[in-house]
Amino acid sequence: MLQKIKNAIIRFMDGRYGLDNLGQFTLIAGLAVSILSSILQSSLLSLIGFILYIVTLFRMFSKNREKRRQENIRYMDITGNIRPRIRRFTGNAKTRVSQFIKRLKNSKEYKYFRCPGCKALLRKKRSSETKEITCVRCGHKFTK
Numbered sequence: 001m002l003q004k005i006k007n008a009i010i011r012f013m014d015g016r017y018g019l020d021n022l023g024q025f026t027l028i029a030g031l032a033v034s035i036l037s038s039i040l041q042s043s044l045l046s047l048i049g050f051i052l053y054i055v056t057l058f059r060m061f062s063k064n065r066e067k068r069r070q071e072n073i074r075y076m077d078i079t080g081n082i083r084p085r086i087r088r089f090t091g092n093a094k095t096r097v098s099q100f101i102k103r104l105k106n107s108k109e110y111k112y113f114r115c116p117g118c119k120a121l122l123r124k125k126r127s128s129e130t131k132e133i134t135c136v137r138c139g140h141k142f143t144k
C-alpha cells in the first residue's frame with residue numbers, strides 16, 4: 001500500500017521541477033506572511049501568503065523545468081549578497097535561543113551574569129560560596 005502511494009507520487013513528480021532555492025524562499029515567506037496575517041488580522045497579508053503558496057506549488061509541479069531553472073538563477077543572482085548575511089543573522093538567533101533555553105534549564109543549579117569587563121556570559125553554581133569571580137575570557141576579577 002505505502003509502496004503504491006510512493007510509486008504514484010514518484011510517477012506524478014516525474015519530469016516536474018520540484019523545490020529549488022526560490023521555492024524554499026516562497027514557501028517560507030508564505031508561511032511567515034500567513035502567520036503574520038493571522039496575528040494582525042490582515043486579509044491583504046493572508047492573500048499575499050496564499051499567492052506565495054500558489055507560486056510555490058505552481059513552480060514545484062511545473063514541467064517547464066528550463067524556465068523554472070532560469071527563475072532560480074535570477075533569484076540566486078539578486079540575493080547573492082543578502083543570503084550570507086541572512087544566514088549569519090539566523091545562525092546568531094539560533095545560538096541565542098539555544099543559549100536562552102540552556103539557561104532556563106540550568107537556572108536552578110547555576111546563576112548567570114555578564115562580565116562587567118567584556119560582557120561575556122558567565123555562570124556560577126548556586127551552591128558555591130565564592131564571591132570572587134574571575135572572567136574566563138578576559139581575566140577581569142569582580143565580586144558577585
Ligand SMILES: [Zn+2]
Binds near residue numbers: 119135136137140
Ligand atoms: Zn570578561
